[in-house]
Amino acid sequence: MNEIQELRLYLKDILVGPQTPDPPWVNSNLYQQTTEVPIGVLPVPKDVRDTNGLGEYIEGLNQRQAYNYLVKRQGTRKAILSVHTPSERTLFHNFMQKSLFSNLSTPDWKHEVKVWNGYADSNPDIHYKLTEQLQLYFSHWKSTLNMKESLSMTETARLPLIHKLTDLSRTLGAPPVPDQDLQPHLAN
Numbered sequence: 001m002n003e004i005q006e007l008r009l010y011l012k013d014i015l016v017g018p019q020t021p022d023p024p025w026v027n028s029n030l031y032q033q034t035t036e037v038p039i040g041v042l043p044v045p046k047d048v049r050d051t052n053g054l055g056e057y058i059e060g061l062n063q064r065q066a067y068n069y070l071v072k073r074q075g076t077r078k079a080i081l082s083v084h085t086p087s088e089r090t091l092f093h094n095f096m097q098k099s100l101f102s103n104l105s106t107p108d109w110k111h112e113v114k115v116w117n118g119y120a121d122s123n124p125d126i127h128y129k130l131t132e133q134l135q136l137y138f139s140h141w142k143s144t145l146n147m148k149e150s151l152s153m154t155e156t157a158r159l160p161l162i163h164k165l166t167d168l169s170r171t172l173g174a175p176p177v178p179d180q181d182l183q184p185h186l187a188n
Helices: 002-010 046-052 068-074 086-097 109-122 131-153 155-165
Strands: none
Touching (some): 086 131, 109 131
């Protein structure tokens, strides 16, 4: 199709008679190919894999799993993703319950990410993490925990207000809703 469009452009002064309009797509043959490196998923360097306890991708062994394209591009046994599955949220909560993270004011992220990735190797619903991903989820988890704590502490002050604001007896004095559509008033 691109070649037909190019020929039509070349012969536009020679062709006679009614002509059909140009097709609705951009002819990529009329543009110069870029020399920029395309953006994509980069392979994880060996030192990062070793530091974080990530297994290496093995062709033929890791092909029938979720995120296979990503796994292959990253060069890891499992995909490196942020905390997103219910199993991962439960695992993170269990880490908190067991105080793996909370023994120190700042958790030992290098150790914790290796423990996490050890769980990921044996559980299909758990994906690999990097230190930064666990730190980010930890800050999200702490802010959610703070919000729940604040709601719990203010519950006695909020409940009477909620009951007053949602009390159906307050609607008894409201005018009835018309049964038919209202007609707009037109001023002349």
